[in-house]
Amino acid sequence: MLGISKSTVSRALAGRSDIHPETKRKILDLASQLQYEPNTLAINLKQQKTNTIGVIVPETINRFFARAIGGIQKQADMAGMNVMICQSNESYIAEKKNLHSLVSSRVDGIIVSISTETDRSDHFVSLTEKGIPLVFFDRVFEDIVASQVVTNNYEIAMEGTEHLIKQGCKRIAFVTGPEHLFNSRSRLSGYLDALRKHNVQVKDSYIVHSHYRSDKVEEYTRYLLNLPQRPDAIFAINDYAALEMIHIMKKSGLRIPQDVAVLGFNNENLCRFVEPSLSSIDHPAHDIGASAAEILINHIRHQDLKPEKRVIKSNLIIRESTEVK
Amino acid sequence: MLGISKSTVSRALAGRSDIHPETKRKILDLASQLQYEPNTLAINLKQQKTNTIGVIVPETINRFFARAIGGIQKQADMAGMNVMICQSNESYIAEKKNLHSLVSSRVDGIIVSISTETDRSDHFVSLTEKGIPLVFFDRVFEDIVASQVVTNNYEIAMEGTEHLIKQGCKRIAFVTGPEHLFNSRSRLSGYLDALRKHNVQVKDSYIVHSHYRSDKVEEYTRYLLNLPQRPDAIFAINDYAALEMIHIMKKSGLRIPQDVAVLGFNNENLCRFVEPSLSSIDHPAHDIGASAAEILINHIRHQDLKPEKRVIKSNLIIRESTEVK
DNA sequence: AATTTTTCCGAGACCGTTCCCGGGAACGGG
DNA sequence: CCCGTTCCCGGGAACGGTCTCGGAAAAATT
Numbered sequence: 001m002l003g004i005s006k007s008t009v010s011r012a013l014a015g016r017s018d019i020h021p022e023t024k025r026k027i028l029d030l031a032s033q034l035q036y037e038p039n040t041l042a043i044n045l046k047q048q049k050t051n052t053i054g055v056i057v058p059e060t061i062n063r064f065f066a067r068a069i070g071g072i073q074k075q076a077d078m079a080g081m082n083v084m085i086c087q088s089n090e091s092y093i094a095e096k097k098n099l100h101s102l103v104s105s106r107v108d109g110i111i112v113s114i115s116t117e118t119d120r121s122d123h124f125v126s127l128t129e130k131g132i133p134l135v136f137f138d139r140v141f142e143d144i145v146a147s148q149v150v151t152n153n154y155e156i157a158m159e160g161t162e163h164l165i166k167q168g169c170k171r172i173a174f175v176t177g178p179e180h181l182f183n184s185r186s187r188l189s190g191y192l193d194a195l196r197k198h199n200v201q202v203k204d205s206y207i208v209h210s211h212y213r214s215d216k217v218e219e220y221t222r223y224l225l226n227l228p229q230r231p232d233a234i235f236a237i238n239d240y241a242a243l244e245m246i247h248i249m250k251k252s253g254l255r256i257p258q259d260v261a262v263l264g265f266n267n268e269n270l271c272r273f274v275e276p277s278l279s280s281i282d283h284p285a286h287d288i289g290a291s292a293a294e295i296l297i298n299h300i301r302h303q304d305l306k307p308e309k310r311v312i313k314s315n316l317i318i319r320e321s322t323e324v325k
Numbered sequence: 326m327l328g329i330s331k332s333t334v335s336r337a338l339a340g341r342s343d344i345h346p347e348t349k350r351k352i353l354d355l356a357s358q359l360q361y362e363p364n365t366l367a368i369n370l371k372q373q374k375t376n377t378i379g380v381i382v383p384e385t386i387n388r389f390f391a392r393a394i395g396g397i398q399k400q401a402d403m404a405g406m407n408v409m410i411c412q413s414n415e416s417y418i419a420e421k422k423n424l425h426s427l428v429s430s431r432v433d434g435i436i437v438s439i440s441t442e443t444d445r446s447d448h449f450v451s452l453t454e455k456g457i458p459l460v461f462f463d464r465v466f467e468d469i470v471a472s473q474v475v476t477n478n479y480e481i482a483m484e485g486t487e488h489l490i491k492q493g494c495k496r497i498a499f500v501t502g503p504e505h506l507f508n509s510r511s512r513l514s515g516y517l518d519a520l521r522k523h524n525v526q527v528k529d530s531y532i533v534h535s536h537y538r539s540d541k542v543e544e545y546t547r548y549l550l551n552l553p554q555r556p557d558a559i560f561a562i563n564d565y566a567a568l569e570m571i572h573i574m575k576k577s578g579l580r581i582p583q584d585v586a587v588l589g590f591n592n593e594n595l596c597r598f599v600e601p602s603l604s605s606i607d608h609p610a611h612d613i614g615a616s617a618a619e620i621l622i623n624h625i626r627h628q629d630l631k632p633e634k635r636v637i638k639s640n641l642i643i644r645e646s647t648e649v650k
Numbered sequence: 651a652a653t654t655t656t657t658c659c660g661a662g663a664c665c666g667t668t669c670c671c672g673g674g675a676a677c678g679g680g
Numbered sequence: 681c682c683c684g685t686t687c688c689c690g691g692g693a694a695c696g697g698t699c700t701c702g703g704a705a706a707a708a709t710t
């Protein structure tokens with residue numbers, strides 16, 4: 001329309017300097033008048049990069065991951081990058097499909113928190129071969145050579161357990177995730193080591209391996225309550241489970257925390273508003289996500305960096321539900 | 326490597342019929358051996374469609390939207406489409422940026438729930454000009470000609486208010502969203518009409534226009550409690566706010582529901598587990614999202630369809646927090 | 651005035667696919 | 681034996697941009 005070559009138009013739109021100001025103005029004016037939107041597909045195809053980072057999480061409905069995604073997005077925004085979010089729905093197959101889809105879309109790098117079902121890492125090794133940067137967060141593999149952002153699961157589980165012991169609890173139940181997840185195992189060791197350190201007897205029947213999905217809470221709560229030696233404290237897998245357990249136990253006439261102390265996980269907002277207010281582990285989801293994104297973006301910009309492992313500290317927040325006194 | 330033209334390779338990979346089975350097998354074998362991933366960018370560029378639907382929501386940390394996205398994703402999966410999620414963070418500018426980004430990425434259609442700040446719809450009109458299908462859900466414009474999926478806000482607010490009136494409440498406070506949102510206005514009219522219908526006095530001081538962001542809960546709760554005529558019922562903006570309000574009121578020595586009945590919104594899981602259990606409006610977020618996606622996909626497939634408006638019914642769930650007697 | 655430098659622009663290859671079109675080989679029927 | 685079909689396959693344009701290269705005109709230098 002302007003009798004100008006597409007090279008020049010490209011120059012104007014890309015804001016490059018080797019173009020006459022007058023010409024540039026004319027192009028820009030016409031572009032905005034026509035509501036021209038550059039075709040990202042074409043640009044990405046030509047540039048061989050997409051400026052987007054792919055994210056695979058088990059499910060965004062989970063507040064921990066929702067907050068982590070918030071952190072990722074914030075970092076991405078600052079770096080001028082886009083984010084593409086996939087959910088594995090805790091399924092190995094879906095996770096694999098997500099991965100293919102992201103690779104096909106030519107994302108510049110990928111951030112993953114693996115699904116409950118995932119017990120092998122073969123689908124990720126091809127990424128490193130292809131030179132696609134990869135960062136795991138929270139739910140990670142211990143053996144794979146890739147960057148990782150995790151919390152100090154072992155230490156915080158230990159600290160939480162010790163807190164319960166100091167409250168005078170002797171029969172501490174521990175609800176954790178699937179055994180094959182590194183996370184669950186770390187927390188479990190922290191719990192076990194705390195018991196041993198303080199000469200509290202370890203009983204296998206007090207250890208429950210649950211899924212993160214919460215539809216089994218009632219089942220294992222009843223199981224724990226019906227044990228010959230009922231626990232006097234429960235370290236729950238997350239705050240929602242803790243809340244439900246408290247509800248069930250109250251109905252059974254148990255007092256919280258006098259009869260059973262309850263310690264949650266994640267420190268959701270609701271912890272402060274329930275009765276009794278819920279002690280919990282503050283899990284800095286946002287920071288974890290932000291860190292993962294930061295590392296990934298670094299690796300995208302400098303391909304030759306070594307994998308980095310970062311540990312973000314969680315904090316024990318003590319409230320009424322564990323103040324036995 | 327096979328001495329075969331790219332046309333033939335394309336035929337094999339696309340699973341078309343005009344190719345010799347033997348040739349096809351050889352291509353497929355080599356492809357999987359080389360871990361070949363077709364370049365979605367190039368395909369989309371050539372096809373002039375991306376098979377993805379764009380979604381803009383205020384924030385995914387909000388469980389309502391997280392669940393709606395779940396519904397969208399489910400429908401998209403069934404249709405073999407992808408989903409690209411953007412957050413406006415309740416900001417008009419970010420919403421506009423998201424929109425540009427999605428259009429630039431050439432998504433086939435867009436689903437939007439507008440931000441709190443958004444009070445005009447000009448940025449959406451250009452979409453219809455470009456022929457990009459558009460569906461709003463929950464937070465919609467009333468005037469724009471586009472498909473919409475909403476709940477029966479007016480009716481359910483009316484029903485909820487009537488329920489409170491039947492419990493003997495005379496001074497019913499109503500906390501709702503920003504005035505310029507259609508949603509808020511509909512709910513408000515439902516509330517007002519219920520009061521008028523039952524000859525309950527309407528008092529402006531009982532109406533609080535809040536943001537969906539929850540950092541003002543304590544402020545307006547104190548405001549309501551300090552009114553000369555303290556309300557004897559509160560219809561809250563959502564369950565989390567309701568929970569926090571209950572917490573504050575209990576601390577002030579008020580009994581729920583005897584002194585103040587509280588009705589929440591969204592029917593989160595926690596409603597069942599708190600004390601007193603929380604009456605709420607069950608907001609079928611998943612179905613709303615699924616409906617929006619269904620309509621959008623229809624419009625993508627058949628460009629000439631008329632805009633469709635769908636109403637999904639919410640349900641009043643009565644629990645202890647409003648059982649005054 | 652001649653030469654060099656700078657400024658600005660156009661031509662065209664290229665990114666990785668799809669798809670139209672055309673054509674050769676094999677096959678079948680008359 | 682000839683001709684029409686069918687079956688496969690290759691060539692090459694196209695999608696919408698970027699980017700390198702080269703060159704003309706203008707400006708600056710000698």
